Amino acid sequence: MKAVKGKFFFGGVHVKDRKFLAKDAPLEELPAPPEVRIAMTQSYGRPAVPCVKAGDSVKKGSLIARADGTISSDVFASVSGEVTDVSELETECGCKDTFVTIRSDGRGEEQFMPPLKDPSPEEIIKRVRDAGIVGLGGAGFPSAVKMQPRSEVDTLIINGAECEPYLTRDYRLMLERTDDIVRGARYIAGALGAADVMIGIERNKPDCIAAFEKYDDVKVVALRKVYPMGGEKQLIYSATGRKVKLGQLPADEGVIVNNVATCLAVCEAVELGKPACEAVLTVSGRSIARPANVKVPVGTPLSYIIEQCGGEAEAPKKAVLGGPMTGVAIKSYDLYVKKTTSGLLLLSEKEAAAEEPTACLNCGLCADNCPMHLMPMNTAFYSSAGDIDNAVKLGGTMYCIECGVCEYVCPAKRPLIQAIRNTKAAVRAKNREGGK
Ligand code: SF4
Ligand code: SF4
Structure with missing residues (x-):
């Protein structure tokens, strides 16, 4: 059907898309890594509950963890081999999650539906x-x-x-x-x-x-x-x-x-009959030797992907899991691909253009450009003072889609997204305590 034009929406920004780095790289399936570490939190909601133990044999597609309730998801082995460990590790957010480690036998045997x-x-x-x-x-x-x-x-x-x-x-x-x-x-x-x-x-x-x-x-x-x-x-x-x-x-x-x-x-x-056991992601930024679009087993170490893409072209100023607007800055490559991982960016000094934040100028640009009509400066102000109720009430935090536009336009480089995520986490913790 011949394309029709879409409508304009309020807010938003024009960003340099930098897609030229990887857009011409065809999808490429990387060889499976020798070992995968699969997190139990693979979806919005509760983490899955492991149903395997060290010593168990699995095939690609075997169930290794069951969803805990409706808002959770089953988790599957992404390579064939032996489960060597089920234990807690630190995630990209700095919190703990349970991981199932599988040593690949290199045979790639499948168990699909x-x-x-x-x-x-x-x-x-x-x-x-x-x-x-x-x-x-x-x-x-x-x-x-x-x-x-x-x-x-x-x-x-x-x-x-x-x-x-x-x-x-x-x-x-x-x-x-x-x-x-x-x-x-x-x-x-x-x-x-x-x-x-x-x-x-x-x-x-x-x-x-x-x-x-x-x-x-x-x-x-x-x-x-x-x-x-x-x-x-x-x-x-x-x-x-x-x-x-x-x-x-x-x-x-x-x-x-x-x-x-x-x-x-x-x-x-x-x-x-294939379960969700692979992820396709873009590896890009000036600091990766070979930008690419790769398919990998869930649980693949980021360090392995970087190695397969030629390693670092130069020491990156910033590494990001996901996209630069909504992703998470990471400090280590000892992290593992999830079902939802869409990107791994190694940004050079020039690309990261990191500047130290200064005091809020009360310019209102963050609110003027917010596509959800929110007041992110209020979230940042009240959450830094520990006043979560007013942060939510006057900032509209719980309606935020974490698009990152406010932080992108902020001339004072205020860490607005971090303030928003902290506020949401504080509200969720409070709700859990109150049994809501
Ligand atoms: S991150 Fe949230 S507050 Fe900031 S512009 Fe996007 S929707 Fe608005
Ligand atoms: S854009 Fe930045 S400096 Fe301007 S009001 Fe918002 S937080 Fe403050």
Whole structure:
């Protein structure tokens, strides 16, 4: 279907996208590492509970941990071999998580589920749950839960915006796995009972737009290139004109959004019986010798990926897991890929352009550009004073989508995202104590 133009949304910023570094690198499957360490927290919600112990033999696709409740996801071995350890390690956020360590036997034996032929909506949802699929656009929300919304849904939007600078994983998937993404989207739409399937793609990816225009049952929306176009609410408004209000879910407006990588994972789970045991990510930045888009087993050490991409071209000023706007700065490469990992960036001195924060200038630029109409300077001010109630009340913190626009535009380089994440963590801890 010929592409139509998307609408403008309030706020957002124009960022240098730096995608030229990796966009022409075709998807590449790296050889499996000798050892993987798989975290039990692989989704939004509770960590999974390990069901293997040291000495157990596993194949790629064997269940190694069970979801703990509805908002959690099953976890699978990503290589064949022997479980050598189940213990706690530090994660990229500095907190502890349980990891299952598997020493690969190099045989790559698989244990997948049987493929489904002409599945019913119920069978698709069950397969998505059994495959441990979570949203791969970043949030990691269990996909099967999203496929059973509380309101009727008429539209599925495939999120192909990929507005984060540097990241080109979705770009390559859209070019190289177009058919699989569309089939995955059809399964999701079928399970939801959604009559319309749309894909939103930023206008700076005309080759991807052309690739999807050939499907009669997919409406292509060419989106303005502005950050955060890939935010759910921003994408829904741009593609359909529907406004998801604060506190509402997309389904309340009849829409569900799924990232292109999630659609692909659903296709592979249905047609191949493959569970979520691999991740595709972009490795980029001036400080990596060979920028690339790679497929690796979940649990692959970051140090191994860097080595496979030629090592450091120069000592990076900053390393980031994810994209530069929403990712997490990391201090070590002794960390491990998760289902949701979309990028690993090694940024040079010039790219990182790190500056020391100064006092807030009360310029209001952070609020003026916030696509969610929030007051991030209030969150930062009150949270630094330990006044979490006012931080939330006057900053609107709990509606923040952590897009990073406020910090990007702040002339004083205030660490606004950190303040927002700290405030949300404090609220969640308080709710847990209160049993909410
Ligand atoms: S307050 Fe949240 S939603 Fe608003 S710009 Fe900052 S990170 Fe984005
Ligand atoms: S943009 Fe930065 S300096 Fe300006 S009000 Fe917001 S936090 Fe303060």
